[in-house]
Amino acid sequence: MGRSVEMKYKRQFPGASPYKDRHGVRRWRYRKGAFSRELGTDYGSEEFLRRYEAAQTEHRTGRKAGAGASQTVPESINDLVASYYRTPEWRGLAELTTKTYRGIIEPFRVEHGTKLVARIERKHVMAILGKKADTPAAANNLRKRLGQLFDHAIALDWIKSNPARLTKAYKIAGDGFHTWNEVEIGQYFQHHAQGTVPHTAVTLMLYTGAARVDAVALGWANIKETAEGPRLQYRRQKTQKSNGILVSIPIHPDLWAVIGDLPKDRPFLATAYGKGRSAAGLGNKMREWCDIAQLPECSAHGLRKACARRLAEAGATAHEIMSITGHKTLAEVQRYTEAALREGLADSAMEKLLSRPNREQTVVNLQARFATNSTNHLKGE
CATH class of the missing domain: 1.10.150.130 (Tyrosine recombinase, N-terminal domain)
Structure with missing residues (x-):
């Protein structure tokens, strides 16, 4: 021990x-x-x-x-x-x-x-x-x-x-676990090539939103053939006793390219001896792999959030994100959708402002009208 x-x-x-x-x-x-x-x-x-x-x-x-x-x-x-x-x-x-x-x-x-x-x-x-x-x-x-x-x-x-x-809860700076951004994801893959366990682990969690405890258990037994194509299906370990909702995800081509040729007699993230990993063991290895890629703020849980972020930025609704990540409540995923919507709305608002003709002249005219109206108002009194 x-x-x-x-x-x-x-x-x-x-x-x-x-x-x-x-x-x-x-x-x-x-x-x-x-x-x-x-x-x-x-x-x-x-x-x-x-x-x-x-x-x-x-x-x-x-x-x-x-x-x-x-x-x-x-x-x-x-x-x-x-x-x-x-x-x-x-x-x-x-x-x-x-x-x-x-x-x-x-x-x-x-x-x-x-x-x-x-x-x-x-x-x-x-x-x-x-x-x-x-x-x-x-x-x-x-x-x-x-x-x-x-x-x-x-x-x-x-x-x-x-x-x-x-009592009141303590305020926590930031938003919990760091959410991986696209630069960090690219940097990680530069250090861990396809075909390695570090690459497979991040790809699996990034395209499923699976938590560590679920990711280590996923394998070919979770791949189900349907008329629309293969799907990855599992029940979150956290909710199994309460008959949690079945998570059923169409397999993204980038994920299929990574897991398609993996052995069928063991979990996707098996050890070199073909044995399953523990959630804690995967967490420890993720820390090592992220340190190798010089990503000290990144973690396994941050990949779950990165998956939700990507979906939100692609325009997915909170309910659509929940169907992928397996969240039971809207509160968590709404943070991702709201953040993505705010950014998109800011872009839209700025485009509208930039598209207005004679912007400077309009501002000058507004100031002149305000001064004139103010003077007339005072004279009237």
């Missing part, structure tokens, strides 16, 4: 670490100095959380949880999180989404787990978010998760109002 992965686990569950037993099964344990307790094999599950909390209590107090005191304080943050993980809302999320959300929720739970939900006020949430003020995107992500947790507390009749929703 890499050091970065180990650090991630330590941040989510301090003291928890993985190991393999004599049968090669991956297990977890809580260890603080000479103190050690087993956490089981199902990382992040309810049983894992129960054992983790019990181990923390035993290590802190010197006695086992349940021996004279309940392992979880009723209506505490620990109790709330455990209850939230049992809700249909949580169980309906995709595996990758729950993994991401746990990475945000668990550090909060570890720090504030014993506190009573009813005593958490707006000022407390503001203080918690304030610790992340230097990383406003992270603060806003935590605010969203807290909003969901406290909504659940309201449903349980533990509180009457949601303290997280009484």
Whole structure:
């Protein structure tokens, strides 16, 4: 296991670490100095959380949880999180989404787990978010998760109002991930020729708008022959559990030229050994490939936005863009269409201004008429 992965686990569950037993099964344990307790094999599950909390209590107090005191304080943050993980809302999320959300929720739970939900006020949430003020995107992500947790507390009749929703989101400079422009796309392809995985990866995401987690899974199984020609079809991993809308895209000639001759027994972005890549692995490789092309601001997610930008500039409506990118709401794609429309309208407006005859004379006449009208008005008074 890499050091970065180990650090991630330590941040989510301090003291928890993985190991393999004599049968090669991956297990977890809580260890603080000479103190050690087993956490089981199902990382992040309810049983894992129960054992983790019990181990923390035993290590802190010197006695086992349940021996004279309940392992979880009723209506505490620990109790709330455990209850939230049992809700249909949580169980309906995709595996990758729950993994991401746990990475945000668990550090909060570890720090504030014993506190009573009813005593958490707006000022407390503001203080918690304030610790992340230097990383406003992270603060806003935590605010969203807290909003969901406290909504659940309201449903349980533990509180009457949601303290997280009484706070304001942090302003983020710019527009999130950098959107690749045409110069950057051309520069990237100058460094990564057709036939290489770096070239295939960017072409695939640029002409489908697929997120990393979807791009790594795409292959010939997603190509469907129709009367109109081949189409690429998939359901976004993020929405699979909720039976997300099927994305069905006609294959652009530039994309077909890149994937048409790829092996049919593996994903398009398979490793040199023919194995599928993880979304995180593709993200790391994209960082390397962009650095080689001297594009420090570019990323995989920026390609999804570049696809939407291109469609908007071509005159596609927000709904048309959504049919390609698989967005569930109009809010995100409308930003691209509105930006493209503003630029086009500005060009149209300037052309109209430039086409007006005797522009300078018109301006002079307007000034003269204004002066005359003003004088007459004063005389009339």
